[in-house]
Amino acid sequence: QQQVKQSPQSLIVQKGGISIINCAYENTAFDYFPWYQQFPGKGPALLIAIRPDVSEKKEGRFTISFNKSAKQFSLHIMDSQPGDSATYFCAARPTGGGNKLTFGTGTQLKVEL
Amino acid sequence: ETGVTQSPTHLIKTRGQQVTLRCSSQSGHNTVSWYQQALGQGPQFIFQYYREEENGRGNFPPRFSGLQFPNYSSELNVNALELDDSALYLCASSRTSGAQETQYFGPGTRLLVL
Secondary structure (H helix, E strand, O other): OOOEEEEOOEEEEEOOOOEEEEEEEOOOOEEEEEEEEEOOOOOOEEEEEEOOOOOEEEEOOEEEEEEOOOOEEEEEEOOOOHHHOEEEEEEEEEOOOOOOOEEOOOEEEEEEO | OOOOEEEOOEEEEOOOOOEEEEEEOOOOOOEEEEEEEOOOOOOEEEEEEEOOEEEEEOOOOOOEEEEEOOOOOEEEEEOOOOHHHOEEEEEEEEOOOOOOOOOEEOOOEEEEEO
C-alpha cells in the first residue's frame, strides 16, 4: 500500500517561476523526509531533507515546508531554471527502519524558457 | 557522481531465468540498500545489508535475495524471473544504518524480462 502520496504527477513552470510539489503521508511513525532529484539515466540524488520537529528548511533555491498536524510536506523551487527539469521524489523513513525509504510516485518537472 | 557503481548497466533476460546484479558502495560506507523502480514509479525498497547481514526487507518475495561482502560491495539475485521484474534496480549506500543517514544512489541496472 502506498504510504506517501505525491502530486502533481507532472508540472510545467516558466523560467524564474516557483515550482511547488506536494506530498502527504499516512504513517505517523516517519522521522525523516528527504526529497530526491532524478535525471534520465541517473540514480536519484538527495536534494534536501527535513525532520518532523522543524517546520521549514531552506537550502539555496530549495525549501521544504512541513506540516506535522496535516501530515503534509512540500518542496518549493524558487527561480526555477531549465536545468531543474527532472523528476522529483519525496520520501519518508520509518522510525527504526534502518535506511528504508518509502518514496512517492514522482513529479516530472519541466521548466520552460 | 556519488561513487556508487553498478553493473551491468543493462540486461535482458527471459522469464524463468536467474539474474545477479552488482553494486560497489561508496568508500567508507558499510550499508547498502536495494530498490526496484518500475517505469514511471518511485523506487520501492527491496532490502538492506549492514555489515554483511540483511537487516531490513520490503514487501518482496524470497526469490529476491542478496549478499554483502567484507568490502561492503553487494549483489542482488533474482530467481525465476517474471515479466513484472522488468525495472530499474538501484543500489544505495550510506555510512551506516539509520539515524537519518544520507543514501547515495548508483545509476542503476535496467533489467528487461521477456
